[in-house]
Every structure is written in C-alpha cells, then in structure tokens.
Amino acid sequence: MNIILFFVFAITTVFLSIKMSNDVDKISKKSIKKGYIISGILLASVTSLPELVTSITAVKMNNPYLAIGDIIGSNTFNIFMMCLFDIIFLKKMLFNKTKKYILEYLILIIINISIIIFLKLNISFRLPTIIIFILYFIYIYNISVPKDIKDVSNTTNNKEITNIFIISLLLLLSSILLTITVNNISIIYSQISSSVFGAIMLGITTSLPEVITFITLIRLNNYDMAVIDILGSNIFNFLILGINDLLVNNSIYLFVDKNSILLINISIVITIINFYQNIRKKRDNIFYHLYSLLVIILYIMFVIKGFSK
16 A cells, blocks of 8 residues: 555656646746756755655655665666666767866765765864855856846736746655655565665655656757756755754764665765766767766666665
C-alpha cells in the first residue's frame, strides 16, 4: 500500500511542480528583467520547492538521514540527468554550446568538499552551513548583475498570483504526504539506510521538475538556460540543507552516515567531471561523450550499492 501511495504522491508532486514552474516562468518574463536571473534564481528555486518541503518535513519527523539523502541525492541525480540527456540528444552536443559556468561549479564543489572535510576533521559542524550561506549570497550577487537584459513591462494580474498560491498549497501538502510515505517505507525496509531512500526515492522524485524543464529547454535549443537552471537548483538545494541544519538541535551533519558520505564523494567526482565538460576545449569527436558515460556509470553504481543489502 505504501508503494502505491508513493507513486500517487510522487506523480502529484511532479505534476504540481511542473505547473507551478511554468506559471512562475510566465510571470517572471512579464514582471522582471529578462536574463539568467529568471532561471538561475526564480525558476531554480521553484523547481526546488519539493526538496525544501520534503527535507524540512523529514527533519520535523526526526529523520534527518532522509533529509540529507534527499538534498545530496537530488543534486547528484541532476548532474547525472544532464549527462544522460547529453547522450540521448546525441547530435546536440550540449556542452559544446554553453558558456563557462566556473563560479557555479566551484560553489557546488567547495560545498561538497567542505562537508567531507569538516566531518573527517571533526571541526564545528555549523561551519559548512556558514560556507553555504556565504557562497549562496555570492552566487545571487553574481547572477543579479545585468547581462544583456531587456526591460519588460509589468503585466502580471491577480489571477496568475492566485493560481500560484493555490498550487503552492497543494504542492506543500503533496510533498509532506510524499515524505511521510517514504519514511514509512524506510521503517518497513529497515535494513536499507534512510539516506538511501532519501537519495533515490525522494531525490529522484523531487528532481523530476528540473528534468522536465531541462528537456523542454534543450528541445528549444536554449542550452545555457537549461544548464544554469540545473546548477541554480543544486546551489539552492544546498541552501535548503543549511536551513535544515538550523532546525535541528545539534547539527544535521551529525546524521551523515556511510551511504551519505559515499554519495557526497560521488557527487564531488561527477561534478568535477561535469565541470571539465563545461570548460574544456570544444570537440566533436568520439571522445566527447566519454565523460557523460563515466558520470552515468558512477551514479548507477551508487544506486546498485545502496539497495544491495
């Protein structure tokens, strides 16, 4: 029964997330200046709303392992998904057609590494959160600087705002029910770590809005917007992790188990690989897709290991 409920709430959450993303994107194009701020901040934040609700719900249910798995799992899946569709859209050669996003990738790498370092050195567990907040504000400042933008008149109406408010409430409810269901499943299958359930069941489900948005933008040949939406969502997800850290008594990083550590290490590796894809010299030979294949293999290995008990 819990498995059936999981699929019901997962489909509902994804549907509402996509609907809300589309509505917010329409409003943003009317009411603010065009540019990557739309995708890098506003759209990325909206598509990450399920991660925000599910992770906070998990913390309030006293299952921080589920929350950490959700955030790190979602980020890792997002990179995996980019590389997967880089291969599926074989002729597009996505990473040959995008700008270099050095700051965004470095922020993701630094945050991942900082968590691992502070865990191993047993330093103050609040420091990763401080780093997350500082780097997020640096990212916001950088992406808010005008870059080839145009003014757009404000034509947003009350009906659009009301629709978003209603969808937000429904999304809030479905995300909470989704988290409760996954928590119940993790209790039934106690031999499998909650962080694994969070990384795979919640992480993938809450990332599906980003997947749909990414596919849509690629089909429209809007490669830069597609990539910055994913990178922006991942950075915002880390902000969510920092917020969750403030909600627990000690620190959320105390609940990083061996599966979470493995996932963080994999996240570091595949983010570095993806970073290299973004900044390397453009090429169109057979070696172009090798890096995407490596990312896919590493992610699949984690999924297999996580459920092999």
